[in-house]
Amino acid sequence: MGTTTTSSVIPTLPGRYYTDPEIFALEQRRIFETMWFCVVRSADLAKPGAFKTVQVGTENMLVSRARDGSVRAFYNVCRHRGAIICTEESGEVKRAFQCSYHAWTYDLDGKLIAAPNLAKMADLDRTEYGLVNVHVREWLGYVWICLADEPPSFEEDVMGAVTDRLGALDLIGNYDVAELEVGRRIVYEVKANWKLIVENFMECYHCATIHPELTEVLPEFADGYAAQYFVGHGAEFGEDVEGFTVDGSAGVDRIPGVSADQDRRYYAITVKPQVFINLVPDHVILHRMFPLAVDRTVVECDWLYLPEVVASGKDLDKSVELFHRVNQQDFEACERCQPRMGSRTYAKGGVLVPSEHHISAFHEWVQERIG
Numbered sequence: 340m341g342t343t344t345t346s347s348v349i350p351t352l353p354g355r356y357y358t359d360p361e362i363f364a365l366e367q368r369r370i371f372e373t374m375w376f377c378v379v380r381s382a383d384l385a386k387p388g389a390f391k392t393v394q395v396g397t398e399n400m401l402v403s404r405a406r407d408g409s410v411r412a413f414y415n416v417c418r419h420r421g422a423i424i425c426t427e428e429s430g431e432v433k434r435a436f437q438c439s440y441h442a443w444t445y446d447l448d449g450k451l452i453a454a455p456n457l458a459k460m461a462d463l464d465r466t467e468y469g470l471v472n473v474h475v476r477e478w479l480g481y482v483w484i485c486l487a488d489e490p491p492s493f494e495e496d497v498m499g500a501v502t503d504r505l506g507a508l509d510l511i512g513n514y515d516v517a518e519l520e521v522g523r524r525i526v527y528e529v530k531a532n533w534k535l536i537v538e539n540f541m542e543c544y545h546c547a548t549i550h551p552e553l554t555e556v557l558p559e560f561a562d563g564y565a566a567q568y569f570v571g572h573g574a575e576f577g578e579d580v581e582g583f584t585v586d587g588s589a590g591v592d593r594i595p596g597v598s599a600d601q602d603r604r605y606y607a608i609t610v611k612p613q614v615f616i617n618l619v620p621d622h623v624i625l626h627r628m629f630p631l632a633v634d635r636t637v638v639e640c641d642w643l644y645l646p647e648v649v650a651s652g653k654d655l656d657k658s659v660e661l662f663h664r665v666n667q668q669d670f671e672a673c674e675r676c677q678p679r680m681g682s683r684t685y686a687k688g689g690v691l692v693p694s695e696h697h698i699s700a701f702h703e704w705v706q707e708r709i710g
Contacts, residue, residue, distance in 0.1 A: 349699045351688040356705070357532040357680035363633035364397075365709040366533075370612050371396035372486045375497050377614045377627050378402055379482045380521060380641060384410060387447060388432045392425050394629055395486060400473070401425050401436070402482055405447045410477060412484040413470035418451065419443045424470075436470070445470050479616075480517035480643075481625070500610040506571040511608075511616075513596040516623050519643035520650075523659045527638040527666060531673035532680070533613070533630035534705065536638065539669050540607070540615050540626075542695045549668045552661055556580050556587055557605055563694045573604030573618075583619040585660040590621040591648045611704065617662065621645075624662050634677055640666060 356362055378393045379402050390403035392415055401415040401424060417424050417438040424438050424445075435452060437444040444453040449470035457463065474485040476493050483497065492499075502508045529536060539545070546553060546560040554561040557574040576583070582590030583605065593602070597620045606618040613628035622644045629637040642659050679685060691698055 347693070349691045349696055351691060351698075352534070352702045352705070353688045354680040354682065354685035357535060357677065358633060360633050362709065363532075363630075366630070366705070367396035369710065370705075370708050371630065372398065374487075374491065374612055375476065375483045375485050375493055376612070377481050377483050377610075378412070381410065381477055381480050381482055381517075382520070383429070384482070386431075388434070389430075390425060390432065390436075391429045392427065394631060395484065398486060399423065400484065400486075401470070402484065403432075403436075403447060410475050410482050411447070411449060412473050412475050412482070413449050414473070416471070417441075417443050418468045418470070419454070478517075479511075479625075480519065481627075497610055501608055501616070504570065504608045505606065510598075510601070511618070513598055513601060514594050514618055514623055515596050516625075516643065518646070519594075519623060520646045521641050522622070522644040522649045522655045523642040525640050525659075525663060525666070527640065527670055529636045529638055529670045529673060530634060531636060531670070531677040532634055533628055533636045534701075535673040535676055535680075536628060536636060536670070537609065537611075537701060538698050539673055541609060541698055541701065544692060544694050545672065549672055550665055552585055553665050556583060556661065573601065573606045576603040576605075582621065582658070583661060584657040585664065586657060588657060590619075590658050591653055591655070592645055593620045594622075594645060611701075621648075622658060626666075638666070638670070 372395065376395050378395065378400065379391045383389070383391060384402065384404040387404050387406045387408070390401060393400050393402060399415040400412055402410065402412045405411050415424050417440065419438065419441055422438050422440040424436050435444045435446050442455055443451065446452050449472055451465040451469045474487070474490045476483045478497065483493070485491070498508055501511050505511060543560050544563045547563065550560070556577060558577045559574055577587065580587040582588060584590050601618070602620050608616040610616065613630070615626040617624040622642055625641050625643065627639045629639070631637060642655065642662070644655070
Protein backbone atom coordinates (compact mmCIF):
# COMPACT_ATOMS: atom_id res chain seq x y z
CA MET A 340 0.00 0.00 0.00
CA GLY A 341 1.13 3.51 -0.71
CA THR A 342 1.41 6.15 2.00
CA THR A 343 -0.61 9.33 2.08
CA THR A 344 1.19 12.60 2.70
CA THR A 345 -0.40 15.80 3.86
CA SER A 346 0.46 18.84 1.79
CA SER A 347 2.07 21.75 3.62
CA VAL A 348 1.12 24.18 0.87
CA ILE A 349 -0.87 27.16 2.15
CA PRO A 350 -2.64 29.32 -0.43
CA THR A 351 -2.89 33.10 -0.38
CA LEU A 352 -6.11 35.04 -0.75
CA PRO A 353 -7.63 34.87 -4.25
CA GLY A 354 -6.68 37.77 -6.52
CA ARG A 355 -10.13 39.38 -6.35
CA TYR A 356 -9.52 40.29 -2.69
CA TYR A 357 -7.12 42.94 -3.98
CA THR A 358 -9.14 44.24 -6.93
CA ASP A 359 -12.85 43.91 -6.16
CA PRO A 360 -14.44 47.24 -5.08
CA GLU A 361 -17.20 45.32 -3.31
CA ILE A 362 -14.68 43.51 -1.11
CA PHE A 363 -12.95 46.81 -0.38
CA ALA A 364 -16.33 48.30 0.58
CA LEU A 365 -16.82 45.44 3.05
CA GLU A 366 -13.37 46.11 4.50
CA GLN A 367 -14.23 49.79 4.90
CA ARG A 368 -17.43 49.03 6.79
CA ARG A 369 -16.36 45.99 8.81
CA ILE A 370 -12.68 46.72 9.47
CA PHE A 371 -11.74 50.40 9.22
CA GLU A 372 -15.06 51.73 10.54
CA THR A 373 -15.32 49.30 13.45
CA MET A 374 -11.74 49.11 14.78
CA TRP A 375 -9.39 51.57 16.49
CA PHE A 376 -7.79 53.62 13.72
CA CYS A 377 -4.67 55.75 14.28
CA VAL A 378 -5.26 59.15 12.67
CA VAL A 379 -2.83 61.88 13.80
CA ARG A 380 0.20 62.65 15.97
CA SER A 381 -1.12 64.40 19.08
CA ALA A 382 1.51 67.13 18.77
CA ASP A 383 0.05 68.08 15.37
CA LEU A 384 -2.92 69.40 17.33
CA ALA A 385 -0.77 71.76 19.34
CA LYS A 386 -3.44 74.07 20.74
CA PRO A 387 -7.23 74.54 20.93
CA GLY A 388 -8.71 75.00 17.48
CA ALA A 389 -5.98 73.05 15.67
CA PHE A 390 -7.52 70.39 13.43
CA LYS A 391 -6.83 67.71 10.86
CA THR A 392 -9.24 65.97 8.50
CA VAL A 393 -8.66 62.28 7.76
CA GLN A 394 -10.39 59.54 5.83
CA VAL A 395 -11.46 56.48 7.84
CA GLY A 396 -13.25 53.92 5.70
CA THR A 397 -16.01 55.75 3.82
CA GLU A 398 -16.11 58.62 6.32
CA ASN A 399 -14.23 61.90 6.43
CA MET A 400 -13.39 62.80 10.02
CA LEU A 401 -12.55 66.08 11.72
CA VAL A 402 -10.06 65.68 14.57
CA SER A 403 -9.35 68.72 16.73
CA ARG A 404 -8.23 69.94 20.14
CA ALA A 405 -10.93 71.42 22.38
CA ARG A 406 -10.69 74.32 24.82
CA ASP A 407 -10.03 71.99 27.75
CA GLY A 408 -7.03 70.46 25.96
CA SER A 409 -8.73 67.18 25.12
CA VAL A 410 -8.89 65.80 21.60
CA ARG A 411 -12.28 65.42 19.92
CA ALA A 412 -13.19 63.66 16.70
CA PHE A 413 -16.34 64.36 14.68
CA TYR A 414 -17.82 63.33 11.38
CA ASN A 415 -16.87 66.17 9.03
CA VAL A 416 -20.53 66.68 8.12
CA CYS A 417 -22.76 69.68 8.74
CA ARG A 418 -26.00 68.68 10.47
CA HIS A 419 -28.03 71.09 8.32
CA ARG A 420 -27.71 69.82 4.77
CA GLY A 421 -24.73 67.49 4.95
CA ALA A 422 -22.04 69.74 3.52
CA ILE A 423 -18.42 69.06 4.42
CA ILE A 424 -17.34 71.54 7.09
CA CYS A 425 -13.54 71.62 6.87
CA THR A 426 -12.18 71.17 3.36
CA GLU A 427 -8.52 71.63 4.27
CA GLU A 428 -6.35 68.72 5.42
CA SER A 429 -5.21 70.73 8.43
CA GLY A 430 -5.53 74.15 9.92
CA GLU A 431 -6.60 76.15 12.92
CA VAL A 432 -9.78 77.98 13.91
CA LYS A 433 -10.04 80.55 16.69
CA ARG A 434 -13.30 79.63 18.37
CA ALA A 435 -15.55 77.55 16.14
CA PHE A 436 -16.05 75.55 12.96
CA GLN A 437 -18.35 77.13 10.40
CA CYS A 438 -19.94 75.49 7.39
CA SER A 439 -19.33 77.66 4.33
CA TYR A 440 -22.68 76.70 2.79
CA HIS A 441 -25.22 78.25 5.20
CA ALA A 442 -22.93 79.38 8.04
CA TRP A 443 -24.06 76.84 10.63
CA THR A 444 -21.42 77.20 13.34
CA TYR A 445 -20.18 74.69 15.94
CA ASP A 446 -17.95 75.25 18.94
CA LEU A 447 -14.84 73.16 19.62
CA ASP A 448 -16.96 70.69 21.60
CA GLY A 449 -19.20 70.19 18.55
CA LYS A 450 -22.24 72.04 19.91
CA LEU A 451 -24.31 74.07 17.44
CA ILE A 452 -23.89 77.69 18.55
CA ALA A 453 -25.06 79.84 15.65
CA ALA A 454 -26.87 79.82 12.32
CA PRO A 455 -28.98 82.28 10.30
CA ASN A 456 -32.59 82.31 11.62
CA LEU A 457 -31.68 79.91 14.39
CA ALA A 458 -33.42 82.12 16.96
CA LYS A 459 -36.70 81.39 15.19
CA MET A 460 -36.22 77.65 15.80
CA ALA A 461 -36.54 77.57 19.57
CA ASP A 462 -37.34 73.86 19.58
CA LEU A 463 -34.04 72.90 17.88
CA ASP A 464 -31.79 71.13 20.39
CA ARG A 465 -28.35 72.62 19.80
CA THR A 466 -26.58 69.65 21.36
CA GLU A 467 -28.61 67.03 19.52
CA TYR A 468 -27.93 68.83 16.24
CA GLY A 469 -24.30 69.43 17.00
CA LEU A 470 -21.47 67.60 15.27
CA VAL A 471 -21.56 63.84 15.74
CA ASN A 472 -18.54 62.67 17.72
CA VAL A 473 -16.78 59.33 17.88
CA HIS A 474 -14.65 57.55 20.47
CA VAL A 475 -11.11 58.87 21.01
CA ARG A 476 -8.01 57.51 22.77
CA GLU A 477 -4.47 58.87 22.91
CA TRP A 478 -1.54 56.49 23.18
CA LEU A 479 2.13 56.58 22.15
CA GLY A 480 1.63 60.26 21.33
CA TYR A 481 -0.99 59.48 18.67
CA VAL A 482 -4.75 59.94 18.44
CA TRP A 483 -6.75 56.78 17.76
CA ILE A 484 -10.46 56.94 16.94
CA CYS A 485 -13.20 54.36 16.55
CA LEU A 486 -16.41 54.90 14.60
CA ALA A 487 -18.25 51.95 16.16
CA ASP A 488 -21.10 52.72 18.54
CA GLU A 489 -19.57 50.20 20.94
CA PRO A 490 -15.81 50.18 20.32
CA PRO A 491 -13.70 47.08 20.93
CA SER A 492 -11.34 47.09 23.89
CA PHE A 493 -8.42 49.40 23.17
CA GLU A 494 -6.37 47.49 25.71
CA GLU A 495 -6.99 44.17 23.98
CA ASP A 496 -6.88 45.23 20.32
CA VAL A 497 -4.18 47.91 20.25
CA MET A 498 -2.09 47.49 23.38
CA GLY A 499 -2.61 43.75 23.12
CA ALA A 500 -1.01 43.66 19.67
CA VAL A 501 2.13 45.22 21.14
CA THR A 502 2.12 42.83 24.09
CA ASP A 503 1.67 39.84 21.79
CA ARG A 504 4.64 40.95 19.73
CA LEU A 505 7.11 42.05 22.43
CA GLY A 506 5.97 39.76 25.24
CA ALA A 507 5.23 42.60 27.66
CA LEU A 508 3.63 46.02 27.20
CA ASP A 509 6.18 47.84 29.34
CA LEU A 510 8.91 46.98 26.83
CA ILE A 511 7.56 49.60 24.43
CA GLY A 512 7.40 52.00 27.36
CA ASN A 513 11.20 51.95 27.40
CA TYR A 514 11.15 53.96 24.16
CA ASP A 515 8.97 56.73 25.68
CA VAL A 516 7.30 57.13 22.28
CA ALA A 517 4.78 59.77 23.40
CA GLU A 518 7.60 62.12 24.45
CA LEU A 519 9.59 61.81 21.22
CA GLU A 520 9.27 64.40 18.48
CA VAL A 521 8.85 64.11 14.73
CA GLY A 522 12.24 64.62 13.11
CA ARG A 523 10.97 63.78 9.63
CA ARG A 524 7.64 62.91 8.06
CA ILE A 525 7.24 61.45 4.58
CA VAL A 526 3.90 60.74 2.92
CA TYR A 527 3.79 58.02 0.27
CA GLU A 528 1.10 57.51 -2.37
CA VAL A 529 1.04 53.78 -3.05
CA LYS A 530 -0.88 52.40 -6.01
CA ALA A 531 -1.64 49.12 -4.30
CA ASN A 532 -4.21 47.46 -2.05
CA TRP A 533 -3.62 47.97 1.66
CA LYS A 534 -3.36 44.22 2.32
CA LEU A 535 -0.36 43.90 0.00
CA ILE A 536 1.41 46.50 2.15
CA VAL A 537 0.55 44.67 5.39
CA GLU A 538 1.70 41.34 3.98
CA ASN A 539 4.95 42.86 2.75
CA PHE A 540 5.69 44.36 6.17
CA MET A 541 5.01 41.05 7.93
CA GLU A 542 7.50 38.95 5.96
CA CYS A 543 11.18 39.14 5.11
CA TYR A 544 11.34 36.49 2.39
CA HIS A 545 11.89 39.42 0.02
CA CYS A 546 14.56 41.18 2.09
CA ALA A 547 17.62 39.66 0.46
CA THR A 548 16.16 40.44 -2.97
CA ILE A 549 15.16 44.09 -2.66
CA HIS A 550 16.64 45.48 0.59
CA PRO A 551 20.45 45.52 0.25
CA GLU A 552 20.90 48.40 2.71
CA LEU A 553 18.66 46.82 5.34
CA THR A 554 20.32 43.40 5.18
CA GLU A 555 23.73 45.05 5.59
CA VAL A 556 22.54 46.50 8.90
CA LEU A 557 20.46 43.44 9.91
CA PRO A 558 22.31 40.43 8.39
CA GLU A 559 19.82 37.83 9.68
CA PHE A 560 17.17 39.35 7.37
CA ALA A 561 19.13 37.98 4.41
CA ASP A 562 17.97 34.51 5.52
CA GLY A 563 14.34 35.49 5.00
CA TYR A 564 13.17 35.40 8.59
CA ALA A 565 10.61 38.04 9.46
CA ALA A 566 11.13 40.78 12.02
CA GLN A 567 8.09 39.28 13.72
CA TYR A 568 9.49 35.76 13.64
CA PHE A 569 8.56 34.95 17.26
CA VAL A 570 7.41 36.74 20.41
CA GLY A 571 10.09 39.09 21.69
CA HIS A 572 12.35 38.63 18.68
CA GLY A 573 14.49 41.60 17.77
CA ALA A 574 16.81 41.46 14.76
CA GLU A 575 20.38 42.11 15.86
CA PHE A 576 22.63 44.69 14.20
CA GLY A 577 25.59 43.38 12.24
CA GLU A 578 28.89 43.06 14.09
CA ASP A 579 30.49 46.08 12.39
CA VAL A 580 27.30 48.15 12.34
CA GLU A 581 27.29 51.17 14.65
CA GLY A 582 23.73 52.40 14.15
CA PHE A 583 20.45 52.00 12.27
CA THR A 584 21.55 54.20 9.37
CA VAL A 585 21.80 53.78 5.62
CA ASP A 586 25.55 53.10 5.81
CA GLY A 587 25.70 51.52 9.26
CA SER A 588 27.39 54.57 10.76
CA ALA A 589 26.56 55.79 14.26
CA GLY A 590 23.09 57.22 14.70
CA VAL A 591 22.00 59.92 17.15
CA ASP A 592 21.48 59.95 20.91
CA ARG A 593 20.11 56.69 22.26
CA ILE A 594 16.72 56.79 23.98
CA PRO A 595 17.65 56.56 27.70
CA GLY A 596 15.02 53.97 28.67
CA VAL A 597 16.09 51.39 26.08
CA SER A 598 17.34 48.36 27.98
CA ALA A 599 20.62 46.52 27.40
CA ASP A 600 18.64 43.64 25.90
CA GLN A 601 16.96 46.01 23.42
CA ASP A 602 20.14 47.81 22.42
CA ARG A 603 21.48 47.12 18.92
CA ARG A 604 18.21 45.46 17.96
CA TYR A 605 15.31 46.22 15.64
CA TYR A 606 11.72 45.33 16.54
CA ALA A 607 8.73 45.47 14.19
CA ILE A 608 5.12 45.46 15.33
CA THR A 609 1.90 45.29 13.30
CA VAL A 610 -1.19 46.80 14.90
CA LYS A 611 -4.14 45.83 12.72
CA PRO A 612 -5.56 47.25 10.62
CA GLN A 613 -3.18 50.05 9.64
CA VAL A 614 -0.22 50.76 11.92
CA PHE A 615 3.38 49.56 11.78
CA ILE A 616 5.74 50.39 14.64
CA ASN A 617 9.51 50.02 14.23
CA LEU A 618 11.77 50.31 17.29
CA VAL A 619 15.53 50.91 17.25
CA PRO A 620 17.73 52.27 20.05
CA ASP A 621 17.83 55.91 18.95
CA HIS A 622 14.50 56.41 17.18
CA VAL A 623 11.06 55.02 16.44
CA ILE A 624 9.48 54.82 12.99
CA LEU A 625 5.69 54.71 12.86
CA HIS A 626 3.63 54.13 9.72
CA ARG A 627 -0.07 54.94 9.45
CA MET A 628 -1.92 53.63 6.40
CA PHE A 629 -5.01 55.30 4.95
CA PRO A 630 -6.67 52.91 2.45
CA LEU A 631 -8.52 55.22 0.01
CA ALA A 632 -9.46 52.81 -2.77
CA VAL A 633 -9.08 49.15 -3.64
CA ASP A 634 -5.81 50.03 -5.42
CA ARG A 635 -4.72 53.21 -3.62
CA THR A 636 -3.24 53.62 -0.16
CA VAL A 637 -1.64 56.67 1.44
CA VAL A 638 1.07 55.86 3.98
CA GLU A 639 2.21 58.55 6.41
CA CYS A 640 5.54 57.72 8.04
CA ASP A 641 7.02 59.51 11.07
CA TRP A 642 10.63 59.27 12.25
CA LEU A 643 10.59 60.07 15.99
CA TYR A 644 13.63 61.17 18.01
CA LEU A 645 14.46 62.60 21.42
CA PRO A 646 13.27 66.24 21.63
CA GLU A 647 16.83 67.47 22.22
CA VAL A 648 18.02 65.70 19.07
CA VAL A 649 15.36 67.40 16.96
CA ALA A 650 15.97 70.78 18.62
CA SER A 651 19.74 70.53 18.07
CA GLY A 652 19.35 70.40 14.30
CA LYS A 653 21.51 67.28 14.06
CA ASP A 654 21.73 65.78 10.60
CA LEU A 655 19.14 63.00 10.45
CA ASP A 656 19.56 62.18 6.76
CA LYS A 657 21.48 58.91 7.15
CA SER A 658 19.07 57.80 9.87
CA VAL A 659 15.97 58.61 7.82
CA GLU A 660 17.38 57.40 4.52
CA LEU A 661 17.64 53.75 5.55
CA PHE A 662 13.94 53.17 6.13
CA HIS A 663 12.95 55.66 3.44
CA ARG A 664 14.72 53.38 0.95
CA VAL A 665 13.07 50.35 2.54
CA ASN A 666 9.68 52.04 2.11
CA GLN A 667 10.38 52.91 -1.52
CA GLN A 668 11.56 49.38 -2.26
CA ASP A 669 8.56 47.82 -0.51
CA PHE A 670 5.96 50.07 -2.09
CA GLU A 671 7.44 49.59 -5.55
CA ALA A 672 7.16 45.81 -5.01
CA CYS A 673 3.53 46.16 -3.93
CA GLU A 674 2.82 48.27 -7.02
CA ARG A 675 4.34 45.54 -9.19
CA CYS A 676 1.94 43.02 -7.66
CA GLN A 677 -1.25 45.11 -7.79
CA PRO A 678 -1.86 45.08 -11.59
CA ARG A 679 -1.47 41.30 -11.74
CA MET A 680 -3.89 40.59 -8.90
CA GLY A 681 -6.54 40.76 -11.61
CA SER A 682 -4.81 38.24 -13.86
CA ARG A 683 -6.69 35.02 -14.61
CA THR A 684 -3.52 33.18 -13.54
CA TYR A 685 -3.96 34.59 -10.02
CA ALA A 686 -7.70 34.05 -9.74
CA LYS A 687 -7.15 31.34 -7.12
CA GLY A 688 -4.24 33.21 -5.55
CA GLY A 689 -0.66 32.13 -4.98
CA VAL A 690 1.17 30.11 -2.37
CA LEU A 691 3.03 30.90 0.85
CA VAL A 692 6.49 29.48 1.50
CA PRO A 693 7.31 28.29 5.06
CA SER A 694 8.83 31.60 6.21
CA GLU A 695 5.61 33.37 5.17
CA HIS A 696 3.11 31.07 6.80
CA HIS A 697 2.20 33.59 9.49
CA ILE A 698 0.64 35.69 6.71
CA SER A 699 -2.07 33.04 6.40
CA ALA A 700 -3.27 34.07 9.87
CA PHE A 701 -3.68 37.63 8.56
CA HIS A 702 -5.66 36.32 5.57
CA GLU A 703 -7.94 34.30 7.88
CA TRP A 704 -8.44 37.40 10.02
CA VAL A 705 -9.49 39.47 6.99
CA GLN A 706 -11.94 36.81 5.84
CA GLU A 707 -13.47 36.52 9.29
CA ARG A 708 -13.84 40.29 9.64
CA ILE A 709 -15.63 40.77 6.31
CA GLY A 710 -17.68 37.59 6.61
